[in-house]
Amino acid sequence: MRLLLTSDTHLPRRAKALPPPLLAEVERADVVIHAGDWVDVATLDLLEERAERLIGVWGNNDGPALRERLPEVAYAELGGLRFGVVHETGPAQGRERRCAERFPDLDVLVFGHSHIPWDTVSPDGRLRLLNPGSPTDRRRQPYCTYLTATASAGRLTDVELHRLPRNR
Template sequence: MNSRIGVLSDTHVNSLADAANLAELLLNGPFRGVDAILHAGDQVCPELESCFYPLPWYGVRGNMDMGRSDLPDWRIIDFAPWRIGLIHGWGAAAGIEKRVLTVFTDRDIDILVFGHSHQPLSQRQGKLLLFNPGSPTQRRGAPFHSVGVLHLGDVVHAEIIRLD
């Protein structure tokens, strides 16, 4: 089965209007036809999830979502046969990959999606794909605003999509 998964992180939207505008931009553009949405934390506006309804939504808590008891710190999502680890991350951008990997050391995952640094990244570490979609709203030193799409089929392909 082939799936396309929209991947977001560090949206930092502060209002329902901003959330709706971002969702409309993405659903009519890079996320058109996706099967689900992953959000790697710092959603900030809880209503963002509802703006992507009826798509399945999987999120985790970022450092800016600390009041959100409904979001786990990390999770594993199964899109058979692929297993995706989802976490926000913490600390400086340098070394974030090593820090988030420690949470999943003894867990069988194929893809590790994370955020926090606002720096887009798609790289293999052995059989594991590390993927950070960047941020669609705040570059913080990144070369551009971005989101991601995971293409899940016989093989996994991760695409970083530049928004500007």
């Protein structure tokens, strides 16, 4: 099962549209996961239309229209793994321990908010934490980013951080 992970699109504040490489990945993915801060309903509508399956949550910059359509936390079993999706996880220090305690039944937690790509494991090795960064607002990062991965037979493989061109 091919996964596309994205977050913090902030359209149309940070960019006018989703980058073409990200949209191409939507077409190839079995599941698209968006970890919040859509900002506009049009982006949700677009991904719902184009994605085979979409799992998304609202973020701190999402207004009432998005909060009506999306949960604060989403859960799904994908490729034999228990996934959770949430926008905010708090400060980087202690994140792995804190999230393992908050989400004891998950194998993978996808989150956003910081715009900083993140791929770590909880101290007990049970929970993998992934933040795809942002495809539209790099903030202090050198590139805008998103993640792809494969979930199959209870394993997460081929986790790849994709850098988008800076001249967008």
